[in-house]
Amino acid sequence: MYGFDITEEQKGLIDTTRRFTRERIIPVAGQYDEEEKFPEELFHEAHALGLANLEVPQEYGGMGLSCLDHCLVLEELSYGCVGIQTVFAANMLGSMPVILAGTEEQKQKYLTGLINEPIFAAYACSEPDAGSDVAGLSTRYDKVGDEYVITGQKRWITNAHAARWFTVLATKDKALKHKGITCFVIDADTPGVKIGRHEKKLGQRASYTCDILLEEVRVPASAVIGGEGNGFKVAMKTFDRSRPWIAAGAAGVIRRAMDESVAYAKERKTFGVPIGQHQAIQIMLADMAVKYEATRLLCHKAAWNIDQGSIDSVVSAYAKVFGADSAMEVTTDAVQIFGGYGYTREYPVEKLMRDAKLLQIYEGTSQIQRMVIARNALARCAAWARGGRSIRSPPGSHPPPPKIGASRRSRSTSSARSRVSPAPGSRKQPPSGGSSCWRISRRASPCTP
Numbered sequence: 001m002y003g004f005d006i007t008e009e010q011k012g013l014i015d016t017t018r019r020f021t022r023e024r025i026i027p028v029a030g031q032y033d034e035e036e037k038f039p040e041e042l043f044h045e046a047h048a049l050g051l052a053n054l055e056v057p058q059e060y061g062g063m064g065l066s067c068l069d070h071c072l073v074l075e076e077l078s079y080g081c082v083g084i085q086t087v088f089a090a091n092m093l094g095s096m097p098v099i100l101a102g103t104e105e106q107k108q109k110y111l112t113g114l115i116n117e118p119i120f121a122a123y124a125c126s127e128p129d130a131g132s133d134v135a136g137l138s139t140r141y142d143k144v145g146d147e148y149v150i151t152g153q154k155r156w157i158t159n160a161h162a163a164r165w166f167t168v169l170a171t172k173d174k175a176l177k178h179k180g181i182t183c184f185v186i187d188a189d190t191p192g193v194k195i196g197r198h199e200k201k202l203g204q205r206a207s208y209t210c211d212i213l214l215e216e217v218r219v220p221a222s223a224v225i226g227g228e229g230n231g232f233k234v235a236m237k238t239f240d241r242s243r244p245w246i247a248a249g250a251a252g253v254i255r256r257a258m259d260e261s262v263a264y265a266k267e268r269k270t271f272g273v274p275i276g277q278h279q280a281i282q283i284m285l286a287d288m289a290v291k292y293e294a295t296r297l298l299c300h301k302a303a304w305n306i307d308q309g310s311i312d313s314v315v316s317a318y319a320k321v322f323g324a325d326s327a328m329e330v331t332t333d334a335v336q337i338f339g340g341y342g343y344t345r346e347y348p349v350e351k352l353m354r355d356a357k358l359l360q361i362y363e364g365t366s367q368i369q370r371m372v373i374a375r376n377a378l379a380r381c382a383a384w385a386r387g388g389r390s391i392r393s394p395p396g397s398h399p400p401p402p403k404i405g406a407s408r409r410s411r412s413t414s415s416a417r418s419r420v421s422p423a424p425g426s427r428k429q430p431p432s433g434g435s436s437c438w439r440i441s442r443r444a445s446p447c448t449p
């Protein structure tokens with residue numbers, strides 16, 4: 001079965017969030033941005049309405065909503081202010097390691113705690129010298145008796161200043177790279193935990209981003225999430241789950257930029273006609289509409305995959321990179337449509353443009369998403385060229401590469417290898433009609449799982 005319908009429950013969820021956004025977020029978004037005001041009261045209201053911590057399972061008091069439901073809500077919140085949405089969503093980011101890999105005791109304590117009270121959680125992975133390169137992080141832990149002692153510095157941590165607890169990635173030995181990393185849950189009031197400076201940011205200024213300093217922080221063995229040495233996997237699975245949320249945020253920003261642009265294009269006149277009648281403006285509006293639809297579809301596909309239990313890092317990456325890049329392009333065009341007024345704080349589009357930029361940076365930059373996508377493409381091509389199949393992609397996720405001629409497919413492995421790895425100085429051309437897949441596969445073997 002295949003369809004794009006949403007259920008009555010989902011319509012209700014959208015309506016409730018849309019009302020909250022219209023009445024509570026849109027009127028104050030500009031002021032919160034200008035004053036860099038943290039939306040604590042708004043979060044309390046959202047919590048009371050059931051619009052926070054949406055994926056916390058029902059057995060821990062949460063709504064247990066699907067990733068798709070959550071994305072529908074995030075899009076609506078982002079329409080009002082993606083900075084405020086980031087504050088709300090950071091709670092789910094902080095909780096996701098607990099949901100995915102936590103013990104029953106951790107889930108009872110930390111997830112139920114988020115539902116019982118409007119408190120914050122944070123996810124502390126990035127460091128001053130390790131953002132994209134998670135395996136290169138330096139925050140160190142040592143096992144001392146039954147405890148772990150953690151020392152290091154985390155950077156760019158959303159909601160750190162307000163969080164009651166954090167999920168923290170640390171390594172027992174940096175040289176072990178990803179194999180040395182463990183995920184911990186740490187209460188913010190543990191001795192040795194300090195919150196560092198609050199960053200002054202370009203956009204999303206209602207969200208707070210701070211350092212967390214960990215100075216010989218002692219935690220019990222029960223603070224380990226997902227087993228010692230499994231922290232990198234926990235982090236990557238968390239990102240696979242969270243990247244559709246960023247795409248949902250992008251969809252909200254794009255829709256807002258488009259609505260503002262259409263309204264302005266109908267009103268503003270040049271050369272005696274509304275600017276919406278000029279073809280150059282229409283092309284920008286049309287591109288905005290296409291990017292909105294495509295972002296939403298990719299976001300929903302990634303979320304749907306997750307809800308089916310077949311998480312696909314690559315589809316999550318498609319959604320994140322396309323949504324984030326589209327939001328940047330669309331908001332830049334929105335400023336253009338507004339002309340000089342778009343560049344001032346009198347109109348909301350310059351804020352949208354500043355806010356959109358962060359979508360291309362946090363939770364894996366656009367370059368890192370492309371790296372994930374390209375590595376998978378190269379590995380798939382190499383696997384197909386050997387007559388195998390991708391192990392990462394569920395059926396139907398990706399189109400098959402162009403067909404390689406039957407005669408070539410039936411050749412022995414050794415002759416195939418001699419074709420793809422020519423001896424130095426005897427570089428062979430691909431056979432006539434050879435697919436791009438054949439050409440890529442010569443270089444792909446190092447990335448092949």
Ligand SMILES: Cc1cc2nc3c(=O)[nH]c(=O)nc-3n(C[C@H](O)[C@H](O)[C@H](O)COP(=O)(O)OP(=O)(O)OC[C@H]3O[C@@H](n4cnc5c(N)ncnc54)[C@H](O)[C@@H]3O)c2cc1C
Pocket residue numbers: 090122123124125126128129130131132133155156157158159201209358361362363364365366367368371
């Ligand atoms: C406002 C804000 C909120 C954030 N919130 C959180 C949070 O709550 N928790 C958390 O853990 N982190 C958070 N982050 C951190 C964010 O995830 C990192 O900033 C991001 O992953 C990039 O890391 P970096 O800043 O160290 O850049 P770097 O990794 O130093 O990258 C610099 C540039 O090099 C590019 N680059 C790096 N490696 C490659 C490569 N292999 N190939 C091609 N290009 C490459 C990057 O794309 C980027 O353009 C937040 C960041 C910001 C700005």
